[in-house]
Amino acid sequence: MIKEMETKFSETVRVPSQGIELEAFMHGPYFEINPQHRLFFIDVEAPVRERLQLLRQYEQRVTPHVWSLCLRESDDARTLALGVDVSEWMAPLLMVIPFQILAHHIAEAKGNNLPQRIFTDFGVSMKSKTKPGDYD
Numbered sequence: 001m002i003k004e005m006e007t008k009f010s011e012t013v014r015v016p017s018q019g020i021e022l023e024a025f026m027h028g029p030y031f032e033i034n035p036q037h038r039l040f041f042i043d044v045e046a047p048v049r050e051r052l053q054l055l056r057q058y059e060q061r062v063t064p065h066v067w068s069l070c071l072r073e074s075d076d077a078r079t080l081a082l083g084v085d086v087s088e089w090m091a092p093l094l095m096v097i098p099f100q101i102l103a104h105h106i107a108e109a110k111g112n113n114l115p116q117r118i119f120t121d122f123g124v125s126m127k128s129k130t131k132p133g134d135y136d
Contacts, residue, residue: 001019001042001092001095001096002019002020002021002042003019004096004099004100005017005019005040005096005099005103006018006019008099008100008103009099009103009106011103012103012104012106012107012112012114013103013106013107013110013112014107014110014112022048022051022052022055023048025055026051026055030055030059033059033062033063034062034063035062035063035064036063036065037062037063037065038063038065038067039056039059039063039065039066039067040067040068040069040099041055041056041066041067041068041069042068042069042070042095043056043068043069043070043079044070044071044088044091044095045071045072045088056068066078067079067080068080069082069095069098069099070082071083071084071085071086071091071094071095072085080098082094082095082098
């Protein structure tokens with residue numbers, strides 16, 4: 001799910017995006033955070049949940065742009081609570097949808113014309129095995 005989120009943001013919002021597992025984030029990437037960063041925490045019932053919540057609270061001291069997504073109910077104004085009860089195996093399929101929708105809305109707000117293709121010569125330039133599309 002994290003890879004789909006970062007790919008969707010890179011493709012549509014067109015800004016560098018990273019999806020990082022909690023423990024990996026705490027071994028270095030947290031040094032990168034500044035007030036302009038936007039952080040999304042995926043809050044699920046897991047053994048590391050307490051650490052995730054502590055990290056979220058800590059990062060809110062660095063940037064005001066911190067949000068969470070969770071499956072259960074929440075009264076936190078910065079948490080999108082889906083209010084569903086699904087298995088841990090189904091959760092990623094459901095939790096990726098809000099990121100896809102959010103990426104689309106952010107891209108539109110930025111003025112990114114998503115139907116207009118960009119870098120149409122990339123495949124040819126890189127000698128890709130795929131044939132160039134008809135973009136006219």
